[in-house]
Amino acid sequence: MTKVAIFGANGRMGRRLVALATEMEGLSVVAGVDGAGSPQIGEDIGVLAGVGELGVPLTDQLCGDVEVDVVIDFSVPAALAGVIEECCKRKLPLVIGTTGIGDEHQAMIDEAGQRIPIIWASNFSLVVNVLNVLAGKAAQLLGSDFDIEIMEAHHRFKKDAPSGTAITLAKHICDASDHDFDRDVVFERHGDDCLRQPNEITIQTLRVGDHPGEHTAYFATLGERLEIKHVSTSRDSYVIGALKAAKWLSLQSAGRYTMSDVLKLDRV
Numbered sequence: 001m002t003k004v005a006i007f008g009a010n011g012r013m014g015r016r017l018v019a020l021a022t023e024m025e026g027l028s029v030v031a032g033v034d035g036a037g038s039p040q041i042g043e044d045i046g047v048l049a050g051v052g053e054l055g056v057p058l059t060d061q062l063c064g065d066v067e068v069d070v071v072i073d074f075s076v077p078a079a080l081a082g083v084i085e086e087c088c089k090r091k092l093p094l095v096i097g098t099t100g101i102g103d104e105h106q107a108m109i110d111e112a113g114q115r116i117p118i119i120w121a122s123n124f125s126l127v128v129n130v131l132n133v134l135a136g137k138a139a140q141l142l143g144s145d146f147d148i149e150i151m152e153a154h155h156r157f158k159k160d161a162p163s164g165t166a167i168t169l170a171k172h173i174c175d176a177s178d179h180d181f182d183r184d185v186v187f188e189r190h191g192d193d194c195l196r197q198p199n200e201i202t203i204q205t206l207r208v209g210d211h212p213g214e215h216t217a218y219f220a221t222l223g224e225r226l227e228i229k230h231v232s233t234s235r236d237s238y239v240i241g242a243l244k245a246a247k248w249l250s251l252q253s254a255g256r257y258t259m260s261d262v263l264k265l266d267r268v
């Protein structure tokens with residue numbers, strides 16, 4: 001049995017992680033951590049997730065006496081340094097799904113990879129990871145006469161913009177083509193003199209209702225257009241991938257890994 005601790009356990013993702021982990025063979029949730037200010041601290045995480053009592057209280061830190069095999073973090077960027085430090089101290093594999101993180105966090109993840117198995121992915125869905133590969137291939141095959149744009153839509157509660165997934169998608173497209181992420185990717189178009197520049201890739205952001213997330217890459221030239229689109233109809237698409245990654249990571253040695261490693265996409 002792989003024993004999982006979840007940071008952000010009372011959030012939208014955290015509750016579904018708790019719920020689906022109880023259904024997945026070989027996993028058990030042994031700890032759930034949330035922000036210190038959460039009024040639900042002390043309540044049972046199974047009850048909070050709607051799956052009945054698990055005998056695991058929501059806490060505001062990972063208790064030292066709980067035996068853990070792997071940690072999953074879907075919380076907030078401000079919590080990440082502490083989570084990484086705790087996992088390095090206790091030699092625990094760490095799966096990170098939190099987005100809106102900066103270069104300094106990426107450097108911390110790189111460094112932690114020298115000491116523990118660690119993975120960060122902006123999106124744990126199998127289909128989104130396939131979308132990245134397909135969009136890269138399309139950019140490569142279609143060449144420079146195609147205008148590329150990305151559109152993402154998410155629920156009204158999402159704090160970061162654009163989504164981590166949209167940024168990763170743009171990076172895949174740039175890596176596979178003549179585009180340069182820092183030069184070509186822009187996050188808005190606004191004003192009376194903003195004609196599309198050659199090579200420009202704009203990421204457009206919508207925040208609407210309770211949408212769990214969608215991403216579209218557009219490739220258009222005169223007379224025709226290709227759209228590659230992923231729509232999540234439920235957060236479970238991300239949760240299943242994150243739990244799979246946790247099981248996989250708990251068996252690895254120290255290193256920084258990607259969802260391509262977990263899903264073996266590079267072998268295709």
Ligand SMILES: NC(=O)C1=CN([C@@H]2O[C@H](COP(=O)(O)OP(=O)(O)OC[C@H]3O[C@@H](n4cnc5c(N)ncnc54)[C@H](OP(=O)(O)O)[C@@H]3O)[C@@H](O)[C@H]2O)C=CC1
Pocket residue numbers: 007008009010011012013014033034035036037038039074075076078079096097098099100121122123124125160238
């Ligand atoms: N990689 C992927 O596949 C996906 C990534 N995400 C990302 O995951 C993150 C969480 O998303 P979502 O669940 O919707 O957000 P929520 O706001 O619903 O959940 C975040 C949770 O983290 C808690 N939290 C705050 N501070 C801490 C702390 N110090 N330690 C532990 N927990 C803490 C919050 O508690 P409180 O509210 O009390 O502050 C809250 O319960 C976001 O960055 C989102 O973009 C989301 C979906 C998929």
Ligand SMILES: O=C(O)C1=N[C@H](C(=O)O)C[C@H](O)C1
Pocket residue numbers: 099100122123154155158162163164165166212213214238
């Ligand atoms: O906050 C969300 O909901 C999501 N966040 C991730 C992102 O920023 O890309 C992944 C997914 O799109 C849902």
